[in-house]
Amino acid sequence: MSSEQFSEYTVVHGRAKSFYERYDRKPELQHQTHFCPGCGHGIVHKLLARAIDELGIQDRTILVGPVGCSVFTYYYFDVGNVQAAHGRCPAVATAMKRSRPAGIVIGYQGDGDLSAIGSAEILHAANRGENITIIFVNNAIYSMTGGQAAPTTLLGQTSTTTPEGRSATTEGYPLHVSELLATLQGPVYIERVGLGDNKQIAQANRAIHRAVENQVKGLGFSLIEVLSPCPTIWKMSAVDSQHWVRDVMEKTYPLGVFCDRTKEAQPRRLPPEPPSLEAIPAILDIVNDDSAEASSAANKATKPIDLHVRVAGFGGQGVLLLGEVLAEAGLEAGLEVSWLPSYGPEMRSGTSNCHVRLSDETIDSPLVTAPNILVAMNEPSLRKFDKSVRPGGWIIYNGETFPTDCVRNDVHVLALPFTQIAHELGSARAGNMVMLGALLEVANGLPQSSIDAALRRLVRNTKWFELDELALSRGRELFRESFQEV
Amino acid sequence: MRKQLMKGNEAIVKSAILAGCRAFYGYPITPASEIAEAAAEYMPRAGGVFLQAESEVAAVNMLYGGASAGVRCMTASSGPGISLMQEGISYMAGAELPCVIADITRGGPGLGNIAAEQSDYHQVVKGGGHGNYRTIVLAPHSVQEMADLTALAFELADRYRNPVVLLADGFIGQMMEPVEFPEQAIEGQTPDWAVTGTAASRPNLITSLFMDVDDLEAHVRHLEQKYRCAEHLEARAEEWQAEGAEIVLVGYGIVGRILKAVTAEARAEGINVGVLRPITLYPFPVSHFKRLALRARVFVVVEMSNGQMLEDVRLALDGTRPVEFFSRTGGNVPSHEQVLDLVRNLAKRYSIAPITEPAINIDEERMANV
Numbered sequence: 143m144s145s146e147q148f149s150e151y152t153v154v155h156g157r158a159k160s161f162y163e164r165y166d167r168k169p170e171l172q173h174q175t176h177f178c179p180g181c182g183h184g185i186v187h188k189l190l191a192r193a194i195d196e197l198g199i200q201d202r203t204i205l206v207g208p209v210g211c212s213v214f215t216y217y218y219f220d221v222g223n224v225q226a227a228h229g230r231c232p233a234v235a236t237a238m239k240r241s242r243p244a245g246i247v248i249g250y251q252g253d254g255d256l257s258a259i260g261s262a263e264i265l266h267a268a269n270r271g272e273n274i275t276i277i278f279v280n281n282a283i284y285s286m287t288g289g290q291a292a293p294t295t296l297l298g299q300t301s302t303t304t305p306e307g308r309s310a311t312t313e314g315y316p317l318h319v320s321e322l323l324a325t326l327q328g329p330v331y332i333e334r335v336g337l338g339d340n341k342q343i344a345q346a347n348r349a350i351h352r353a354v355e356n357q358v359k360g361l362g363f364s365l366i367e368v369l370s371p372c373p374t375i376w377k378m379s380a381v382d383s384q385h386w387v388r389d390v391m392e393k394t395y396p397l398g399v400f401c402d403r404t405k406e407a408q409p410r411r412l413p414p415e416p417p418s419l420e421a422i423p424a425i426l427d428i429v430n431d432d433s434a435e436a437s438s439a440a441n442k443a444t445k446p447i448d449l450h451v452r453v454a455g456f457g458g459q460g461v462l463l464l465g466e467v468l469a470e471a472g473l474e475a476g477l478e479v480s481w482l483p484s485y486g487p488e489m490r491s492g493t494s495n496c497h498v499r500l501s502d503e504t505i506d507s508p509l510v511t512a513p514n515i516l517v518a519m520n521e522p523s524l525r526k527f528d529k530s531v532r533p534g535g536w537i538i539y540n541g542e543t544f545p546t547d548c549v550r551n552d553v554h555v556l557a558l559p560f561t562q563i564a565h566e567l568g569s570a571r572a573g574n575m576v577m578l579g580a581l582l583e584v585a586n587g588l589p590q591s592s593i594d595a596a597l598r599r600l601v602r603n604t605k606w607f608e609l610d611e612l613a614l615s616r617g618r619e620l621f622r623e624s625f626q627e628v
Numbered sequence: 629m630r631k632q633l634m635k636g637n638e639a640i641v642k643s644a645i646l647a648g649c650r651a652f653y654g655y656p657i658t659p660a661s662e663i664a665e666a667a668a669e670y671m672p673r674a675g676g677v678f679l680q681a682e683s684e685v686a687a688v689n690m691l692y693g694g695a696s697a698g699v700r701c702m703t704a705s706s707g708p709g710i711s712l713m714q715e716g717i718s719y720m721a722g723a724e725l726p727c728v729i730a731d732i733t734r735g736g737p738g739l740g741n742i743a744a745e746q747s748d749y750h751q752v753v754k755g756g757g758h759g760n761y762r763t764i765v766l767a768p769h770s771v772q773e774m775a776d777l778t779a780l781a782f783e784l785a786d787r788y789r790n791p792v793v794l795l796a797d798g799f800i801g802q803m804m805e806p807v808e809f810p811e812q813a814i815e816g817q818t819p820d821w822a823v824t825g826t827a828a829s830r831p832n833l834i835t836s837l838f839m840d841v842d843d844l845e846a847h848v849r850h851l852e853q854k855y856r857c858a859e860h861l862e863a864r865a866e867e868w869q870a871e872g873a874e875i876v877l878v879g880y881g882i883v884g885r886i887l888k889a890v891t892a893e894a895r896a897e898g899i900n901v902g903v904l905r906p907i908t909l910y911p912f913p914v915s916h917f918k919r920l921a922l923r924a925r926v927f928v929v930v931e932m933s934n935g936q937m938l939e940d941v942r943l944a945l946d947g948t949r950p951v952e953f954f955s956r957t958g959g960n961v962p963s964h965e966q967v968l969d970l971v972r973n974l975a976k977r978y979s980i981a982p983i984t985e986p987a988i989n990i991d992e993e994r995m996a997n998v
């Protein structure tokens with residue numbers, strides 16, 4: 143044939159534009175692709191590339207490649223390429239789509255990748271209805287690693303790890319991914335197609351196009367399962383393996399549409415413009431200097447302070463809030479402060495305690511192992527911490543009588559039924575603030591205005607704020623009364 | 629900007645958003661869950677993505693995706709969750725993807741408990757995943773450092789295109805202290821290597837796969853070079869009254885705070901003691917150790933683990949000084965009193981002369997060569 147004769151041909155189906163012109167491989171491999179003769183991946187690649195071409199999205203496409211035979215998608219597809227860990231493609235694709243919603247994110251996974259190690263990721267991406275497209279190539283076996291059984295391996299099918307054939311009693315049943323995912327409400331389109339003959343391939347072509355188009359329209363999660371031949375691992379000829387897809391695989395995995403909500407699905411819109419950088423600090427509730435809440439000079443501490451406070455009681459007694467108000471007031475008064483709660487199982491077992499430090503100087507350790515003030519809201523808390531109080535320190539105890547066996551002659555004690563007193567003021571829940579009032583008299587150096595400011599910041603409800611203020615002053619009074627009597 | 633009282637876990641999220649972080653992927657675990665909760669509140673308002681993943685495995689692979697798309701992103705977890713993330717961390721180091729991971733350590737091994745420990749040192753600092761890689765590790769000891777080191781973490785992650793771990797414990801996470809943030813928020817720049825679904829980024833490829841043996845070796849050497857560079861430039865430590873100290877206490881995180889309190893008391897008793905607190909655990913601040921070893925008689929490592937950082941201290945000192953070790957585990961905290969007793973005993977055992985003058989007599993020239 144002469145060259146003139148060639149030029150008379152019109153190319154009807156050429157190389158898709160979304161493929162590279164050259165698949166750059168080592169010189170000795172330059173004449174071939176990674177795929178074996180008769181492998182289905184080449185066909186699926188071609189169908190996907192064609193869909194990308196037809197939809198005009200080559201620049202926008204991000205292809206997330208798997209681990210397995212199709213690991214080398216980036217050798218072939220001239221699009222943005224990302225290689226994912228084994229089975230994790232849907233998680234990677236999720237994040238890429240969330241952050242780059244204008245991109246078209248396509249995951250390409252084999253059956254080992256998707257149905258075994260990545261079963262959780264695919265299930266949840268589908269259930270969230272991520273607006274991504276997954277091409278799921280099912281050849282019922284692990285091919286890249288040499289033919290081990292997959293969840294999709296047929297009953298009776300031999301593999302290197304089911305040498306006698308897959309048995310339902312020991313390996314379970316072939317996993318029907320499409321049917322399984324179709325039970326979820328998240329996906330909009332799930333179809334199983336095959337590469338068993340040209341008619342099936344034509345249907346696969348339509349399905350893949352639709353699955354990508356759904357994403358372009360913003361409709362949501364689409365997955366196309368493609369039954370695909372693997373002549374090498376199946377130990378068949380290219381022709382026989384194609385027939386096996388149609389005649390054998392299809393019996394276990396019937397073709398068809400399992401879910402189609404494309405008509406009802408509401409197209410997603412691109413997210414609104416993000417806020418400006420200038421707006422970020424306010425969004426984060428970060429308070430500016432010029433705000434009304436800024437502390438004033440009048441709130442400054444009037445004398446040197448070095449408080450090591452331990453507050454302990456039952457959950458619900460306001461242990462943590464007492465500590466927090468104290469720390470916040472200290473900050474208001476220009477002191478260094480720290481507040482450290484007990485957390486975790488202690489929180490749930492009903493007891494609670496916190497460490498509070500207030501000091502003129504940098505606070506070294508926020509842990510208060512030897513408090514100079516212990517606020518014990520109940521007897522177990524008293525018994526837990528009473529020995530740790532520093533000589534010369536204070537114990538403020540919520541109880542009419544101080545247990546005789548806890549009496550130490552080197553610490554001061556103020557024991558009063560604080561809860562009862564608070565109850566008389568309006569609510570037993572303000573007992574913590576009556577105790578804080580007494581504590582402030584002991585600490586003596588934090589201006590009332592710093593307490594007011596702290597309380598206002600932490601107790602937003604006016605009714606509670608007023609009651610707490612009342613409770614605080616009652617606590618101060620009680621302290622003075624008690625120690626006048628002494 | 630006025631200082632605000634805030635929990636360490638919350639400070640991480642606010643600092644991250646100010647530093648341009650716009651995606652958070654996480655899975656709940658005590659004592660790190662507040663980080664995810666704060667991210668759920670603030671990230672969407674700042675125009676970012678928050679997603680609670682189905683597992684830590686998925687979360688770290690979402691980071692992989694977010695980072696591939698060129699977005700500053702982070703996660704937070706604790707011991708068992710970090711174990712599950714190791715696969716993804718290895719992939720990210722291999723594919724040279726930046727991200728920030730906060731590990732609010734709890735007790736282990738196994739389910740352990742939810743109290744604070746420092747037993748994640750090995751899996752984080754030595755890299756618990758497969759392959760030749762390192763992660764940069766920062767260890768805050770206050771709420772202010774939770775904020776400052778988070779911002780630094782994003783900077784380092786981008787500079788080295790590598791995961792950076794913020795290794796803290798439940799105390800620092802749960803504690804409230806005053807914190808101050810930068811006044812200006814930063815916008816994360818989209819790197820030119822990212823895959824963003826645009827014509828300009830179409831030629832880009834993110835992968836950790838190098839089939840050819842020579843290609844992979846070249847890649848490993850390239851990564852190694854970055855780590856050498858970080859070792860030269862990024863090692864950080866705080867020296868607290870350590871100049872001329874004869875006993876040097878070594879601890880990171882909350883332990884560093886306890887050691888400062890012990891130092892104040894021991895010095896009041898005339899014992900010549902100071903604190904060396906590593907802020908970067910990788911790169912380890914080796915030069916600080918070598919310099920202080922010129923005067924120190926003994927180093928004392930205090931850890932809430934069975935001696936994990938201890939190994940790095942021994943490597944740094946390379947046998948030049950004895951290293952003592954005090955350990956609490958299971959969620960117990962080394963008490964002030966216990967460490968102080970140890971210091972007193974060591975002062976006797978090593979016949980440490982009481983502090984008289986603030987005399988620091990070091991050969992300046994020798995020091996300059998360290």
